[in-house]
Amino acid sequence: MLSHKTSYRVRYADTDKMGFAHHANYFRWFEVGRSELFRQIGLTYKEIEASGVYLPLSEIHCEFKSPAQYDDLLVIKTDLDASLKATLQFNYQIYSEDENTLVASGFTKHACMDSNGRVVRPPDFLVDVIQKNS
Amino acid sequence: MLSHKTSYRVRYADTDKMGFAHHANYFRWFEVGRSELFRQIGLTYKEIEASGVYLPLSEIHCEFKSPAQYDDLLVIKTDLDASLKATLQFNYQIYSEDENTLVASGFTKHACMDSNGRVVRPPDFLVDVIQKNS
Amino acid sequence: MLSHKTSYRVRYADTDKMGFAHHANYFRWFEVGRSELFRQIGLTYKEIEASGVYLPLSEIHCEFKSPAQYDDLLVIKTDLDASLKATLQFNYQIYSEDENTLVASGFTKHACMDSNGRVVRPPDFLVDVIQKNS
Amino acid sequence: MLSHKTSYRVRYADTDKMGFAHHANYFRWFEVGRSELFRQIGLTYKEIEASGVYLPLSEIHCEFKSPAQYDDLLVIKTDLDASLKATLQFNYQIYSEDENTLVASGFTKHACMDSNGRVVRPPDFLVDVIQKNS
Numbered sequence: 054m055l056s057h058k059t060s061y062r063v064r065y066a067d068t069d070k071m072g073f074a075h076h077a078n079y080f081r082w083f084e085v086g087r088s089e090l091f092r093q094i095g096l097t098y099k100e101i102e103a104s105g106v107y108l109p110l111s112e113i114h115c116e117f118k119s120p121a122q123y124d125d126l127l128v129i130k131t132d133l134d135a136s137l138k139a140t141l142q143f144n145y146q147i148y149s150e151d152e153n154t155l156v157a158s159g160f161t162k163h164a165c166m167d168s169n170g171r172v173v174r175p176p177d178f179l180v181d182v183i184q185k186n187s
Numbered sequence: 188m189l190s191h192k193t194s195y196r197v198r199y200a201d202t203d204k205m206g207f208a209h210h211a212n213y214f215r216w217f218e219v220g221r222s223e224l225f226r227q228i229g230l231t232y233k234e235i236e237a238s239g240v241y242l243p244l245s246e247i248h249c250e251f252k253s254p255a256q257y258d259d260l261l262v263i264k265t266d267l268d269a270s271l272k273a274t275l276q277f278n279y280q281i282y283s284e285d286e287n288t289l290v291a292s293g294f295t296k297h298a299c300m301d302s303n304g305r306v307v308r309p310p311d312f313l314v315d316v317i318q319k320n321s
Numbered sequence: 322m323l324s325h326k327t328s329y330r331v332r333y334a335d336t337d338k339m340g341f342a343h344h345a346n347y348f349r350w351f352e353v354g355r356s357e358l359f360r361q362i363g364l365t366y367k368e369i370e371a372s373g374v375y376l377p378l379s380e381i382h383c384e385f386k387s388p389a390q391y392d393d394l395l396v397i398k399t400d401l402d403a404s405l406k407a408t409l410q411f412n413y414q415i416y417s418e419d420e421n422t423l424v425a426s427g428f429t430k431h432a433c434m435d436s437n438g439r440v441v442r443p444p445d446f447l448v449d450v451i452q453k454n455s
Numbered sequence: 456m457l458s459h460k461t462s463y464r465v466r467y468a469d470t471d472k473m474g475f476a477h478h479a480n481y482f483r484w485f486e487v488g489r490s491e492l493f494r495q496i497g498l499t500y501k502e503i504e505a506s507g508v509y510l511p512l513s514e515i516h517c518e519f520k521s522p523a524q525y526d527d528l529l530v531i532k533t534d535l536d537a538s539l540k541a542t543l544q545f546n547y548q549i550y551s552e553d554e555n556t557l558v559a560s561g562f563t564k565h566a567c568m569d570s571n572g573r574v575v576r577p578p579d580f581l582v583d584v585i586q587k588n589s
Contacts, residue, residue, distance in 0.1 A: 064490070065500070066343055066483045070336035070391055076244045076295075077334060080211040081468045088466070088526075098467070099526040110210045112250045120243070123338055124490075124501040198356070199366070200349045200479060202472035204525055209468055215334045222332070222392075232333070233392040257472055258356075258367040344512045345482040378478045380518045388511070429478075 055133040055187045057090035060150075063125045073120035079157055080113060083145045086131035087161070090143075094186040096179070106176055108141060108163040115159035119149070126150040135187035137175045140164060189267040189321045191224035194284075197259045207254035213291055214247060217279045220265035221295070224277075228320040230313070240310055242275060242297040249293035253283070260284040269321035271309045274298060323401040323455045325358035328418075331393045341388035347425055348381060351413045354399035355429070358411075362454040364447070374444055376409060376431040383427035387417070394418040403455035405443045408432060457535040457589045459492035462552075465527045475522035481559055482515060485547045488533035489563070492545075496588040498581070508578055510543060510565040517561035521551070528552040537589035539577045542566060 061082050069075040091098050101108065121127060128148040133141065141163045147156040165175045195216050203209040225232050235242065255261060262282040267275065275297045281290040299309045329350050337343040359366050369376065389395060396416040401409065409431045415424040433443050463484050471477040493500050503510065523529060530550040535543065543565045549558040567577050 062487075062490075064483065064486055065337055065339075066345060066486055068338035069333055070338065070340045071241060071243060071333075072338045073243070075334055076247055077211045077214040080214075081466065084466055084468055088464075097526060107205060109205060109207070109254070110251055112248075113210055114246075114248045116246045117244055124499060196356075198349065198352055199471055199473075200352055200477055203467055204470035204472065204474045205467075206472045211468060215332065218332055218334055219330075222330075231392060258365060339509060339511060341511070344515055345479045348479040348482075375473060377473060377475070377522070378519055380516075381478055382514075382516045384514045385512055 055090065055094065055135055055183055057086065057093050057131045059086060059089040059129050059131075061085055061127045061129055063121050063123055063127065065123060068123050073122055076115070076117065079115050079117075079147065079159065080161070082127065082129055082147060083115075083131075083143070083159060083161055086129040086145050087133070087143045090131045090133060094182055096182050101179065104176070104178070105168045106173070106179065107166040107168070109166055110161055111140065111164050112162040113159070115157055117157050118155045121147070121156050127156060128152055133183065135183050137180050137183065139172070139174060141175065189224065189228065189269055189317055191220065191227050191265045193220060193223040193263050193265075195219055195261045195263055197255050197257055197261065199257060202257050207256055210249070210251065213249050213251075213281065213293065214295070216261065216263055216281060217249075217265075217277070217293060217295055220263040220279050221267070221277045224265045224267060228316055230316050235313065238310070238312070239302045240307070240313065241300040241302070243300055244295055245274065245298050246296040247293070249291055251291050252289045255281070255290050261290060262286055267317065269317050271314050271317065273306070273308060275309065323358065323362070323403055323451055325354065325361050325399045327354060327357040327397050327399075329353055329395045329397055331389050331391055331395065333391060336391050341390055344383070344385065347383050347385075347415065347427065348429070350395065350397055350415060351383075351399075351411070351427060351429055354397040354413050355401070355411045358399045358401060362450055364450050369447065372444070372446070373436045374441070374447065375434040375436070377434055378429055379408065379432050380430040381427070383425055385425050386423045389415070389424050395424060396420055401451065403451050405448050405451065407440070407442060409443065457492065457496070457537055457585055459488065459495050459533045461488060461491040461531050461533075463487055463529045463531055465523050465525055465529065467525060470525050475524055478517070478519065481517050481519075481549065481561065482563070484529065484531055484549060485517075485533075485545070485561060485563055488531040488547050489535070489545045492533045492535060496584055498584050503581065506578070506580070507570045508575070508581065509568040509570070511568055512563055513542065513566050514564040515561070517559055519559050520557045523549070523558050529558060530554055535585065537585050539582050539585065541574070541576060543577065
């Protein structure tokens with residue numbers, strides 16, 4: 054298991070007229086989580102794409118436990134199961150700043166795609182760096 | 188079962204550098220679907236809120252079948268199960284313009300909340316109008 | 322002068338906690354305006370890009386006159402000055418549904434760029450179709 | 456003059472199919488700039504709103520100099536003219552990580568509004584803290 058923790062400040066642009074963060078934005082924050090997880094192991098998603106491998110989303114899910122509010126400093130915990138199959142699954146938990154309140158949890162599943170749009174197995178360089186850091 | 192069909196044009200602002208629509212935007216389109224479903228039965232979500240009832244999201248899910256591309260005219264099919272429980276669930280299917288290709292499917296679950304933020308049962312006026320139109 | 326009028330429904334996702342539409346979204350609506358202006362003259366922006374010409378934004382501006390609210394049906398008026406120079410300028414006015422209240426006005430300026438990222442003069446096919454329809 | 460510098464990482468969700476950051480997102484980054492400027496002087500915008508004062512946008516402008524790309528770490532410089540008039544104007548410059556390349560510049564103008572939606576003069580507590588820190 055590969056894990057990472059980062060933080061995100063809720064912006065006015067993230068809120069809606071109900072006064073909380075708009076639900077679709079949680080997937081922007083999940084992206085922050087998995088991008089920084091990759092950066093932590095020395096392999097940015099930008100470099101993965103530059104090598105001709107793309108990780109398009111095949112399935113996404115989120116459950117809302119406690120509403121995130123404007124200017125909250127959230128903690129994003131991201132896990133990647135290192136037993137890589139055809140599909141990569143990231144799991145996320147978003148907490149309040151003091152990490153005592155679960156704000157939301159969810160997952161994203163990603164296919165591996167080459168630059169011609171064909172689904173491929175996760176390439177060796179990706180598998181190796183993930184397993185070495187797990 | 189209450190059903191509705193509407194359309195949505197994919198905008199440049201909806202795309203990302205992979206060239207397809209960004210995954211978080213599908214939940215914006217689901218919102219278009221359920222808003223227009225309510226409008227069809229003569230009860231806008233704006234009026235529901237004006238009556239002091241809010242429908243915050245508790246769980247959202249989407250599976251991507253075929254990527255939506257810039258300028259595609261999508262067909263959004265929305266269903267609401269009229270056997271209303273504590274939670275309202277809308278199901279969505281997004282199709283290509285000719286309705287031959289499934290682009291994505293998903294659901295959103297909503298709590299009923301009063302203006303004090305308390306979870307309540309779906310109010311009678313809402314249940315009645317939904318069941319009368321199902 | 323080439324002119325076009327279309328409409329846009331303000332969605333919940335467009336609002337922020339102040340209760341109005343978030344300011345950055347007006348530029349999404351300006352995009353709806355200029356895209357539909359192109360479609361009206363039989364030349365979609367998708368086709369312009371497919372021909373190897375891009376219209377990246379060089380400058381954008383918006384003034385807010387009367388706040389757009391959730392579920393408002395806005396009228397977007399778009400004008401393109403047909404005396405095309407190196408820069409294309411679109412002007413926009415957004416009105417309330419009855420067109421009696423000016424909600425916002427603004428402009429976007431666009432360079433013409435080829436697929437190598439070089440700034441070029443507007444191509445003949447684009448100039449011709451714009452001037453023929455003005 | 457009150458000045459502040461912060462940074463922002465361009466996310467995939469910020470990009471569009473042209474491969475660069477979508478133009479409307481620059482105003483999200485401007486918001487990051489002015490929010491952090493307020494936080495630096497010990498007065499968050501959240502607290503300003505809690506005191507019954509709102510700063511809705513009346514006019515926004517941005518010029519694009521060099522396209523921001525996915526995963527760029529941008530530097531956002533924000534200035535607030537401390538000679539506060541009826542309108543507050545923030546000026547922004549966005550630079551590349553090494554601060555050698557100007558990516559974009561712009562401004563936002565804000566009215567002061569009370570909780571009844573009336574335009575008011577900037578309240579003393581706001582004027583004082585801004586001038587003390589300039």
